[in-house]
Amino acid sequence: MKSFNCIGCPKGCLLCVEEENGEFTVTGNTCENGKRFAISEMTEPKRTICSTVKTVFEDAPVLPVKVSSDIPKDRIFDVMREINAVLLDKRIDRGDTVIENVLGLGVDVISTSDILNRK
Amino acid sequence: MNNFDVTVIGGGPAGLAAAIKACDEGARVLLIEREERLGGMLKQCIHDGFGLSRFGERLAGPEYVERFMDKLSEKTVDVRLLTFVTRIEKTAEGFCVVTVSRDGLERISTKTIVLATGCRERTAKQVFIHGTRPAGVFTAGTAQHFTNRLGVMPTKKCVILGSGDIGLIMARRLTLEGAKVLGVYEINPTPSGLTRNIHQCLHDYDIPLYLSHTVTRVFGADRLEAVEICEVDESYKPIESTKVRVDCDALIVSVGLIPENELAESVGVELDSHTKGPVCDCQLMTSVDGIFSCGNALHVNDLVDFVSASGELAGLSAAHYAKKAQCKVNIKIGNEFLYLVPQQLDLNADNSRVTFYFRSKAVREKSLLRLTVDGQEVFKRVYPFLRPPEMQQLVLNMDKFAVQNGSDVRFSIEVAE
Ligand SMILES: Cc1cc2nc3c(=O)[nH]c(=O)nc-3n(C[C@H](O)[C@H](O)[C@H](O)COP(=O)(O)OP(=O)(O)OC[C@H]3O[C@@H](n4cnc5c(N)ncnc54)[C@H](O)[C@@H]3O)c2cc1C
Numbered sequence: 001m002k003s004f005n006c007i008g009c010p011k012g013c014l015l016c017v018e019e020e021n022g023e024f025t026v027t028g029n030t031c032e033n034g035k036r037f038a039i040s041e042m043t044e045p046k047r048t049i050c051s052t053v054k055t056v057f058e059d060a061p062v063l064p065v066k067v068s069s070d071i072p073k074d075r076i077f078d079v080m081r082e083i084n085a086v087l088l089d090k091r092i093d094r095g096d097t098v099i100e101n102v103l104g105l106g107v108d109v110i111s112t113s114d115i116l117n118r119k
Numbered sequence: 120m121n122n123f124d125v126t127v128i129g130g131g132p133a134g135l136a137a138a139i140k141a142c143d144e145g146a147r148v149l150l151i152e153r154e155e156r157l158g159g160m161l162k163q164c165i166h167d168g169f170g171l172s173r174f175g176e177r178l179a180g181p182e183y184v185e186r187f188m189d190k191l192s193e194k195t196v197d198v199r200l201l202t203f204v205t206r207i208e209k210t211a212e213g214f215c216v217v218t219v220s221r222d223g224l225e226r227i228s229t230k231t232i233v234l235a236t237g238c239r240e241r242t243a244k245q246v247f248i249h250g251t252r253p254a255g256v257f258t259a260g261t262a263q264h265f266t267n268r269l270g271v272m273p274t275k276k277c278v279i280l281g282s283g284d285i286g287l288i289m290a291r292r293l294t295l296e297g298a299k300v301l302g303v304y305e306i307n308p309t310p311s312g313l314t315r316n317i318h319q320c321l322h323d324y325d326i327p328l329y330l331s332h333t334v335t336r337v338f339g340a341d342r343l344e345a346v347e348i349c350e351v352d353e354s355y356k357p358i359e360s361t362k363v364r365v366d367c368d369a370l371i372v373s374v375g376l377i378p379e380n381e382l383a384e385s386v387g388v389e390l391d392s393h394t395k396g397p398v399c400d401c402q403l404m405t406s407v408d409g410i411f412s413c414g415n416a417l418h419v420n421d422l423v424d425f426v427s428a429s430g431e432l433a434g435l436s437a438a439h440y441a442k443k444a445q446c447k448v449n450i451k452i453g454n455e456f457l458y459l460v461p462q463q464l465d466l467n468a469d470n471s472r473v474t475f476y477f478r479s480k481a482v483r484e485k486s487l488l489r490l491t492v493d494g495q496e497v498f499k500r501v502y503p504f505l506r507p508p509e510m511q512q513l514v515l516n517m518d519k520f521a522v523q524n525g526s527d528v529r530f531s532i533e534v535a536e
Binding site for chain 2: 004014050054094
């Protein structure tokens with residue numbers, strides 16, 4: 001049996017997962033997301049990344065970004081290297097893509113702020 | 120025009136929600152912000168997790184707050200940036216708000232005020248540490264500003280004092296950017312941040328958390344070179360024999376937030392010693408008739424969704440404000456509470472949908488929350504657990520409980536069977 005806290009919401013339920021012949025039984029969760037998270041932690045743990053990319057603009061030297069959906073936990077630092085290699089020279093908007101299909105993981109790195117673009 | 124129905128001070132999520140709501144209700148609204156951009160603290164909270172309950176999405180801080188900024192730009196709210204409110208005076212018609220900006224001093228007349236000034240961080244000076252005062256000691260919020268707004272890394276190898284959420288979030292953020300976070304040291308026997316942040320910010324990156332530990336000394340002349348760490352006993356006294364020196368170039372302090380209420384105090388708003396924010400009724404009006412409070416200025420929230428909701432309520436109440444007789448009843452709480460807001464009930468107002476927020480003082484197992492009016496139990500609810508970092512929200516129809524002028528209205532928490 002493994003037990004860990006859910007990160008889905010501030011409740012932080014203590015989840016317990018039991019594995020038997022490849023089947024998982026989850027207890028301690030108070031919603032379906034908790035169950036999904038518990039199973040994914042056992043099979044392929046995933047996380048999001050929120051970070052910043054450098055820009056050439058003085059009024060906003062960095063732009064906040066995130067990955068468009070969760071990535072495998074063990075690729076976090078690989079993706080961070082890609083994010084840190086960017087120097088943005090276009091005034092892109094919130095939601096615009098900064099890196100398409102980063103490292104072939106099937107997710108984009110997207111802007112989370114309109115700081116470069118708001119009048 | 121310098122004449123308004125509602126003047127909102129502070130352009131963070133609370134102030135934005137208040138201004139939008141008050142405008143929707145037909146009031147002439149002014150929003151004042153001292154920085155060059157709206158958004159408040161969320162401008163630098165680039166991590167995600169915002170807006171889960173309001174939008175059902177896990178948004179980054181800027182994404183969340185910019186939705187409100189977009190909405191505001193469709194309204195007729197008068198917005199003044201780089202404008203600092205220095206003083207509030209009472210007048211016959213309401214209030215005079217004195218501001219300073221690049222255009223100089225201005226006097227604004229307004230019927231009501233919504234205080235949405237947020238909170239500030241406790242600093243290293245407010246915790247007792249021996250030694251020199253080298254560079255490299257700063258709050259987690261300052262580290263966050265450097266990293267997320269200026270793109271400047273404030274440390275290569277650091278120690279974090281205090282397990283507040285901002286500290287946990289910065290532990291992960293600095294690690295992602297290549298810094299070494301040697302550990303998070305918490306003087307209390309339990310962490311002060313949310314459990315999920317312990318998991319996703321510390322465990323995920325193998326950052327150790329030391330409970331019942333504190334920093335007792337800093338070393339270094341110009342720049343911090345090391346800190347001294349000590350375990351503490353049950354009375355929080357450092358245990359000499361556990362002293363160790365840890366080399367680092369920064370000490371990041373995350374020891375809590377305090378509502379920002381200097382303006383409120385200066386105009387005579389009564390503060391609650393538990394929340395350090397104003398004492399409010401269920402419409403979020405303070406002890407000064409016509410002044411309302413919301414967001415982190417009212418009490419330190421852990422969820423921005425609650426901040427926005429309180430802003431909307433304050434904006435609604437301010438827009439509909441009319442001077443009238445009040446009949447305020449204090450809502451009492453037992454020692455088991457850290458705090459409860461709002462603290463008063465105005466019997467002349469509509470209290471059919473009151474939202475209470477509370478925190479327990481200690482970590483508790485299965486607990487029963489009870490509300491009594493003049494000794495009669497009128498409501499109870501069982502909680503599987505209560506923890507101080509996790510604020511609870513409770514919506515009640517207080518009108519149906521037959522509260523009278525002078526009634527004893529009291530919340531208590533006890534062990535549930
Ligand atoms: C590091 C950190 C991490 C957080 N993480 C989360 C999270 O993961 N999820 C979540 O939901 N919430 C989180 N929060 C909480 C969230 O940031 C706050 O709840 C929210 O920002 C509070 O909004 P506010 O409008 O009350 O205050 P603020 O955002 O602080 O805004 C107050 C505004 O008032 C202005 N102001 C103050 N005084 C004056 C004056 N005299 N004149 C003019 N303007 C003035 C300030 O400049 C500021 O812009 C976090 C907070 C911090 C600090």
